[in-house]
Amino acid sequence: MTSYTAPLADIRFVLNSLAGLADITALPGFEDASPDLTDSILEEAAKIAAGTIAPLNRVGDLEGAHLKDGKVSLPEGWRQAWDVLVEGGWNGLAFPAEFGGMGLPNLLNVAVQEMWHSANMAFALCPMLTQGTVNAIAGYGSDDQKATYLPKLVSGEWTGTMNLTEPAAGSDLAAIRTRAVPAEDGSFRLFGQKIFITYGDHEMAENIVHLVLARLPDAPPGVKGISLFIVPKFLVGADGALGARNDVACASLEHKLGIHASPTAVMAFGENQGAVGTLVGQANRGLEYMFAMMNHARQSVGLQGLSIAERAYQQALTYARERIQGRPVGWNGEDRTGIVNHPDVRRTLMDMKCRIEAMRGLIYKAAAAVDIAHHHPDATRRAEAQLLADLLTPLVKGWSTEIGNFVASAGVQVHGGMGFIEETGAAQHFRDARITTIYEGTTAIQANDLVLRKTLRDGGAAIDGLLADIAATADRLTAHDAALAARLGAATQAAKGSVRCLVGLPQREAAAVAVPFLELMGTLVGGQMMAEQLIAAQAAPSDRFLAAKSVTARFYGEHVLTRIDGLAQLIQAGAGLVMALDEDLL
Numbered sequence: 001m002t003s004y005t006a007p008l009a010d011i012r013f014v015l016n017s018l019a020g021l022a023d024i025t026a027l028p029g030f031e032d033a034s035p036d037l038t039d040s041i042l043e044e045a046a047k048i049a050a051g052t053i054a055p056l057n058r059v060g061d062l063e064g065a066h067l068k069d070g071k072v073s074l075p076e077g078w079r080q081a082w083d084v085l086v087e088g089g090w091n092g093l094a095f096p097a098e099f100g101g102m103g104l105p106n107l108l109n110v111a112v113q114e115m116w117h118s119a120n121m122a123f124a125l126c127p128m129l130t131q132g133t134v135n136a137i138a139g140y141g142s143d144d145q146k147a148t149y150l151p152k153l154v155s156g157e158w159t160g161t162m163n164l165t166e167p168a169a170g171s172d173l174a175a176i177r178t179r180a181v182p183a184e185d186g187s188f189r190l191f192g193q194k195i196f197i198t199y200g201d202h203e204m205a206e207n208i209v210h211l212v213l214a215r216l217p218d219a220p221p222g223v224k225g226i227s228l229f230i231v232p233k234f235l236v237g238a239d240g241a242l243g244a245r246n247d248v249a250c251a252s253l254e255h256k257l258g259i260h261a262s263p264t265a266v267m268a269f270g271e272n273q274g275a276v277g278t279l280v281g282q283a284n285r286g287l288e289y290m291f292a293m294m295n296h297a298r299q300s301v302g303l304q305g306l307s308i309a310e311r312a313y314q315q316a317l318t319y320a321r322e323r324i325q326g327r328p329v330g331w332n333g334e335d336r337t338g339i340v341n342h343p344d345v346r347r348t349l350m351d352m353k354c355r356i357e358a359m360r361g362l363i364y365k366a367a368a369a370v371d372i373a374h375h376h377p378d379a380t381r382r383a384e385a386q387l388l389a390d391l392l393t394p395l396v397k398g399w400s401t402e403i404g405n406f407v408a409s410a411g412v413q414v415h416g417g418m419g420f421i422e423e424t425g426a427a428q429h430f431r432d433a434r435i436t437t438i439y440e441g442t443t444a445i446q447a448n449d450l451v452l453r454k455t456l457r458d459g460g461a462a463i464d465g466l467l468a469d470i471a472a473t474a475d476r477l478t479a480h481d482a483a484l485a486a487r488l489g490a491a492t493q494a495a496k497g498s499v500r501c502l503v504g505l506p507q508r509e510a511a512a513v514a515v516p517f518l519e520l521m522g523t524l525v526g527g528q529m530m531a532e533q534l535i536a537a538q539a540a541p542s543d544r545f546l547a548a549k550s551v552t553a554r555f556y557g558e559h560v561l562t563r564i565d566g567l568a569q570l571i572q573a574g575a576g577l578v579m580a581l582d583e584d585l586l
Contacts, residue, residue, distance in 0.1 A: 002315045004054040006046035006115045009545060010360065015111060017536035018529060019364040024105045027375040033104050045112040052081050054119035060261030061428050067253045072201040072263050081123060082204045091127050091156035095134055099150040110303060110367040117307030121432050122261040126159055126199045128300045132293040133160025136211055140281040140289040148236055149209055159205045162293050163194040163212040163267060171445060173213065173287060174222040178269065180214040180229055180277065189274025190214050190231055193266065200265025201250035207242060208233040211293065212269065212277060213286050220284065228286030229277035231269065247275040258431030295393055297440045299366060302396035304436050305404030306359045312411035312429040313352045319415050320345055348414055352407045354556040359400045361529025366392040391454055391466055398446030399522025401436035408433040447514035451502060456510060460499045467492055470528045477531045480538050484557040488527050491561050494568035495524050501572045512578035513571045520567040527561040
């Protein structure tokens with residue numbers, strides 16, 4: 001398995017040239033985010049990713065997480081790596097100073113998190129969930145809850161989880177059965193079971209703060225009767241000191257295809273007297289509150305798609321350079337050469353590379369929109385940015401994870417037979433990537449969100465605004481590359497036709513082609529990012545790094561963007577046949 005080197009040049013390019021880091025750091029609240037500080041943070045994060053976290057990736061895959069005598073143990077080195085993040089304050093990078101954070105942009109945090117997930121996805125899931133817990137409590141918790149939990153969560157001394165799914169509910173949260181019974185002291189006692197709880201239990205931190213969806217006795221049925229509760233592993237006293245163990249336990253750990261070292265727990269609440277919890281916000285609004293955490297998680301899982309793709313690409317490229325086999329078609333060199341010079345291997349690597357660059361542009365653009373939505377002084381600008389972030393979130397999660405799977409699979413292919421052998425490491429990236437299209441909402445769930453909520457609900461108005469922005473990019477591109485501009489313009493028109501088609505369909509038929517539409521829109525916004533990349537690269541065409549950016553942008557236009565026509569035809573012609581067969585004929 002190859003080592004990991006953070007692609008700092010690529011990250012800086014996207015931060016500065018595509019995502020507008022300078023504009024973000026100029027927003028109120030980010031006064032301390034000087035160029036020197038942000039650059040030093042990226043440099044140090046790269047060192048930690050490569051030197052501390054990445055070496056544990058293979059170890060974690062082999063050792064996994066284990067449950068014995070009621071305790072969850074993690075692989076050797078896990079606790080020490082977590083201590084490095086805690087001591088450096090890394091978990092608090094994007095959180096306010098009043099809770100012990102650094103008060104830096106979400107955009108910068110995303111760049112750091114990309115490195116963590118590339119280095120070791122199973123490890124990085126813990127800070128990911130903890131940051132989501134902070135977002136939910138900061139947004140909806142009481143002053144006492146914030147004072148009690150946020151400083152420790154922001155520092156990383158405590159970690160956080162979200163507990164939604166149950167054995168009989170799956171993604172249908174309306175069916176959850178976990179109960180919350182009011183107690184005389186104003187708290188609640190929770191009874192029930194949750195499954196698929198990432199880092200539901202471990203020994204790295206002093207305490208684990210569970211956010212749990214449950215029903216009150218008088219709750220209305222369905223999702224309108226769900227409330228949100230804070231349930232700590234250890235009870236917390238009024239002075240902040242840890243008390244007795246709460247009535248919450250890890251009943252078992254799942255045995256998974258990948259991310260073996262991330263403990264995916266079945267959590268039992270209230271096996272005895274009931275797990276003590278406190279209500280977050282108002283009763284029966286739990287799902288609304290949990291979406292603060294879920295949206296963070298969806299954006300972060302999309303980031304995992306990018307991260308695992310980057311790791312798989314680095315490994316495939318190194319192998320292709322080192323593996324000497326055969327004589328490439330048309331090769332004129334006298335010596336044998338690496339398979340990197342075989343035309344189809346080169347095509348595969350270019351395909352991987354350009355998709356990674358498109359993903360990075362999309363994800364960082366969405367991260368910048370979140371910063372603007374929370375920090376811009378103008379209310380109209382904040383609302384516009386929030387609308388964009390909402391539109392891009394299903395693309396970030398759904399499209400990026402599908403591309404991450406594609407790139408990880410291509411990485412195995414580049415290795416040939418050796419890719420099928422575990423020792424090379426390519427298979428681990430493929431196995432780890434596979435979950436990303438499933439957890440935090442499957443690709444179909446993201447696609448339904450994009451089509452049913454973000455497109456049909458307003459008759460396509462919001463997405464038309466995004467398409468207008470892409471068309472404007474195509475116009476600006478004309479002066480730099482007329483051929484790519486024409487492709488981007490044509491793809492935008494195909495997307496407009498698909499939107500008009502979807503708006504005219506019954507919801508059931510629209511849902512039948514929602515995933516192809518998500519792929520179309522992800523590919524299109526990725527094309528916009530590559531167009532912006534080419535425009536930025538033209539500023540210094542003699543620079544080899546920037547010249548390469550122009551080539552990958554053009555490659556994306558010819559090999560990826562051209563697929564939009566087929567997707568548009570599918571959307572506009574294929575909805576009716578999806579449900580055409582009776583179930584017994586499938």
